[in-house]
Amino acid sequence: MMFVSKTTAFLARAAAGAGLAAALALPGAALAGAIDQLHAFASNTQSARGSFSQVTRGSSGQAAPAQSGSFSFQRPGRFRWEVAKPYEQLIVSDGKQLFQYDPDLSQVTVRDVGEAIGSSPAQILFGSGSLEQSFNVAEQPERDGLQWLRATPRTPDAGFSRVDIAFKDGLPARLELLDAFGQTTAITFSGIARNPQLPQDSFRFKAPAGVDVVRMGGQAPAGGR
Numbered sequence: 001m002m003f004v005s006k007t008t009a010f011l012a013r014a015a016a017g018a019g020l021a022a023a024l025a026l027p028g029a030a031l032a033g034a035i036d037q038l039h040a041f042a043s044n045t046q047s048a049r050g051s052f053s054q055v056t057r058g059s060s061g062q063a064a065p066a067q068s069g070s071f072s073f074q075r076p077g078r079f080r081w082e083v084a085k086p087y088e089q090l091i092v093s094d095g096k097q098l099f100q101y102d103p104d105l106s107q108v109t110v111r112d113v114g115e116a117i118g119s120s121p122a123q124i125l126f127g128s129g130s131l132e133q134s135f136n137v138a139e140q141p142e143r144d145g146l147q148w149l150r151a152t153p154r155t156p157d158a159g160f161s162r163v164d165i166a167f168k169d170g171l172p173a174r175l176e177l178l179d180a181f182g183q184t185t186a187i188t189f190s191g192i193a194r195n196p197q198l199p200q201d202s203f204r205f206k207a208p209a210g211v212d213v214v215r216m217g218g219q220a221p222a223g224g225r
Contacts, residue, residue, distance in 0.1 A: 171192045
């Protein structure tokens, strides 16, 4: 959802797609709180795909151009976040490295997944560890017919102040992230398909010919995967 932007490193920093008929609700999910739905989603969803729309507003309330695209993920730590509009951007994690490709700049940035994600929103939806190890989590009042939770990072260097996640029928519906600069990113998920069969190469990335590859974290340059 991004990111690597604060949200895209989530979701990347940032999760939902095709096949609405294949979307599976968990038994009793409509009656469960958001935290219970999140835990059930993490336990029962090894992979997913879907679509997203994203709007980012500055601290003054001015909105950047809306983004939209698709995503998929497979635990642990593999995901693909593909922005189609208004400009193309691709973020891929193979579980070890995260690749952020910007076709307009003809550049791909590569970093270790641990450095890129860490205590990020991506960890909440895509990770496999204990949520409470990295976040303080609390239920929030119902809003817009959705069950909400708030996750606040335990470490001060997470890059964002809090993330609110809404669930409905056992599936994530919306995500609202407030970063350390007062910028708010709102992501709406749609058409989530749980546990689909995903192509084997969904989470692999090979830099196109002529693209600059920039490795972060002091690693030696390489040509991608």
